[in-house]
Amino acid sequence: xxxxxxxxxxxxxxxxxxxxxxxxxxxxxxxxxxxxxxxxxxxxxxxxxxxxxxxxxxxxxxxxxxxxxxxxxxxxxxxxxxxxxxxxxxxxxxxxxxxxxxxxxxxxxxxxxxxxxxxxxxxxxxxxxxxxxxxxxxxxxxxxxxxxxxxxxxxxxxxxxxxxxxxxxxxxxxxxxxxxxxxxxxxxxxxxxxxxxxxxxxxxxxxxxxxxxxxxxxxxxxxxxxxxxxxxxxxxxxxxxxxxxxxxxxxxxxxxxxxxxxxxxxxxxxxxxxxxxxxxxxxxxxxxxxxxx
Amino acid sequence: xxxxxxxxxxxxxxxxxxxxxxxxxxxxxxxxxxxxxxxxxxxxxxxxxxxxxxxxxxxxxxxxxxxxxxxxxxxxxxxxxxxxxxxxxxxxxxxxxxxxxxxxxxxxxxxxxxxxxxxxxxxxxxxxxxxxxxxxxxxxxxxxxxxxxxxxxxxxxxxxxxxxxxxxxxxxxxxxxxxxxxxxxxxxxxxxxxxxxxxxxxxxxxxxxxxxxxxxxxxxxxxxxxxxxxxxxxxxxxxxxxxxxxxxxxxxxxxxxxxxxxxxxxxxxxxxxxxxxxxxxxxxxxxxxxxxxxxxxxxxxxxxxxxxxxxx
Numbered sequence: 040x041x042x043x044x045x046x047x048x049x050x051x052x053x054x055x056x057x058x059x060x061x062x063x064x065x066x067x068x069x070x071x072x073x074x075x076x077x078x079x080x081x082x083x084x085x086x087x088x089x090x091x092x093x094x095x096x097x098x099x100x101x102x103x104x105x106x107x108x109x110x111x112x113x114x115x116x117x118x119x120x121x122x123x124x125x126x127x128x129x130x131x132x133x134x135x136x137x138x139x140x141x142x143x144x145x146x147x148x149x150x151x152x153x154x155x156x157x158x159x160x161x162x163x164x165x166x167x168x169x170x171x172x173x174x175x176x177x178x179x180x181x182x183x184x185x186x187x188x189x190x191x192x193x194x195x196x197x198x199x200x201x202x203x204x205x206x207x208x209x210x211x212x213x214x215x216x217x218x219x220x221x222x223x224x225x226x227x228x229x230x231x232x233x234x235x236x237x238x239x240x241x242x243x244x245x246x247x248x249x250x251x252x253x254x255x256x257x258x259x260x261x262x263x264x265x266x267x268x269x270x271x272x273x274x275x276x277x278x279x280x281x282x283x284x285x286x287x288x289x290x291x292x293x294x295x296x297x298x299x300x301x302x303x304x305x306x307x308x309x310x311x312x313x314x315x316x317x318x319x320x321x322x323x324x325x326x327x328x329x330x331x332x
Numbered sequence: 333x334x335x336x337x338x339x340x341x342x343x344x345x346x347x348x349x350x351x352x353x354x355x356x357x358x359x360x361x362x363x364x365x366x367x368x369x370x371x372x373x374x375x376x377x378x379x380x381x382x383x384x385x386x387x388x389x390x391x392x393x394x395x396x397x398x399x400x401x402x403x404x405x406x407x408x409x410x411x412x413x414x415x416x417x418x419x420x421x422x423x424x425x426x427x428x429x430x431x432x433x434x435x436x437x438x439x440x441x442x443x444x445x446x447x448x449x450x451x452x453x454x455x456x457x458x459x460x461x462x463x464x465x466x467x468x469x470x471x472x473x474x475x476x477x478x479x480x481x482x483x484x485x486x487x488x489x490x491x492x493x494x495x496x497x498x499x500x501x502x503x504x505x506x507x508x509x510x511x512x513x514x515x516x517x518x519x520x521x522x523x524x525x526x527x528x529x530x531x532x533x534x535x536x537x538x539x540x541x542x543x544x545x546x547x548x549x550x551x552x553x554x555x556x557x558x559x560x561x562x563x564x565x566x567x568x569x570x571x572x573x574x575x576x577x578x579x580x581x582x583x584x585x586x587x588x589x590x591x592x593x594x595x596x597x598x599x600x601x602x603x604x605x606x607x608x609x610x611x612x613x614x615x616x617x618x619x620x621x622x623x624x625x626x627x628x629x630x631x632x633x634x635x636x637x638x639x640x641x642x643x644x
Contacts, residue, residue, distance in 0.1 A: 128470060230537035249555050296595070299616075308624045
């Protein structure tokens with residue numbers, strides 16, 4: 040009986056000791072509350088103690104958390120509708136304040152989402168559409184806009200909810216569903232313009248190459264003709280010089296020979312020659328031997 | 333049951349027996365503390381929630397069992413994939429994959445369907461396990477955000493053609509920079525752009541631009557072909573003309589030389605006996621010429637009238 044009393048006593052003490060101990064994990068914070076009133080908070084991991092039955096332990100996720108506010112539509116300064124999908128990464132910084140103001144993560148997320156939505160609205164509303172989407176680096180300010188929203192939300196989150204906003208980022212930009220058709224229409228028109236430009240460029244380049252080829256051909260041929268004429272001219276000149284050298288030695292005899300050659304060429308079968316009977320050729324025939332002059 | 337309790341109580345009445353039981357229970361508890369770490373992994377040990385060793389190497393180890401301690405293994409050598417702009421097959425059950433998921437705005441306000449894949453590994457096991465709620469999901473959103481930032485500064489034609497590498501590098505660098513700043517414990521290895529397509533309803537218009545570009549190339553190459561065919565022929569023609577001229581020149585000079593030679597010899601002979609040669613040449617010419625003509629001989633005997641005799 041005595042032994043049983045000892046065993047029961049040890050058991051009670053052990054249970055009480057176990058009930059007063061709790062572990063704070065590295066992934067969480069713990070706040071000890073007594074009848075709902077926060078007593079103290081633990082932000083580092085380890086074995087902690089409380090008064091059993093009286094003290095409650097509230098555990099709060101200490102990790103980096105991600106929240107996706109609902110996707111919504113915003114209006115830029117130049118009245119263009121843009122759909123933005125954003126996300127936030129955040130941690131609880133002050134567990135006591137967090138516990139007092141938001142209690143549950145869902146509540147924290149919906150409040151962060153609300154603040155973020157209105158900050159995005161304000162930021163987008165103060166810039167033209169080109170600041171969000173532009174190929175010109177000096178107009179593009181998406182990074183700066185994200186930083187601006189991040190700064191504002193961070194301030195509110197820290198002050199109101201004990202939350203440290205790590206980052207705000209825009210994950211996606213899009214046009215509203217009802218604008219899509221007109222965007223596609225515009226894209227199509229732009230493509231048609233580019234296609235037309237390519238085709239006329241092709242035609243232009245082709246004509247140019249062909250014209251150049253034709254011109255080059257004409258140049259090559261006329262140069263060849265010039266060269267040929269030059270060669271012929273030189274040959275004629277050279278030939279003339281040769282004739283002149285040879286014939287110049289006896290001009291009278293040349294005249295005689297050349298005249299005979301000319302007769303040979305001029306007179307054909309249709310030519311009629313009238314020979315006087317006393318011509319040197321005929322005289323011999325007509326008058327017989329010895330009659331010649 | 334009652335018998336067993338009585339036995340245990342009996343055992344406990346003897347001091348040695350109680351001690352033996354306590355030791356046995358402790359040994360049994362301690363034996364559950366052995367664990368293995370596979371070759372691909374590291375383990376992180378905690379006791380009372382506090383990290384003790386953040387990189388236990390592969391092998392067999394012992395650590396305090398629950399509820400005192402905890403062991404978590406992390407595959408640190410494996411390469412993980414995270415799709416950006418679409419969902420993996422196993423995710424589609426949970427999240428539908430509408431076309432909008434892969435639609436991105438380009439800098440010149442076109443819409444493009446981009447699908448990328450991020451290859452990553454776990455660089456810091458403790459951070460991966462305990463510092464963030466869902467590191468891979470954060471990675472996906474960060475990569476998407478970096479892609480948005482890069483795509484909305486680039487023109488659609490750049491993204492469709494030469495700008496892809498630049499885009500990928502920008503996304504990788506930006507996403508890694510953000511992740512490092514947040515302590516998520518992931519390292520991006522590569523970013524692959526799996527597909528870049530125009531939206532379905534404008535595909536044909538984009539295709540036509542491709543065709544037009546091809547047409548341009550084709551027209552230009554046809555013109556080159558024309559040019560390449562034309563010029564060699566022209567050069568050949570030119571060569572022929574020049575050769576003809578050279579042939580003519582040779583022939584002309586040869587003839588001139590021959591004529592000159594013939595005349596010089598004739599002239600030499602003429603110098604020796606002019607009258608004889610002249611007569612011979614004259615007669616030779618007459619012989620050659622007269623047979624082919626219709627000839628009339630006029631007799632000088634008549635007076636005024638022409639008594640003609642045909643000598644045919």
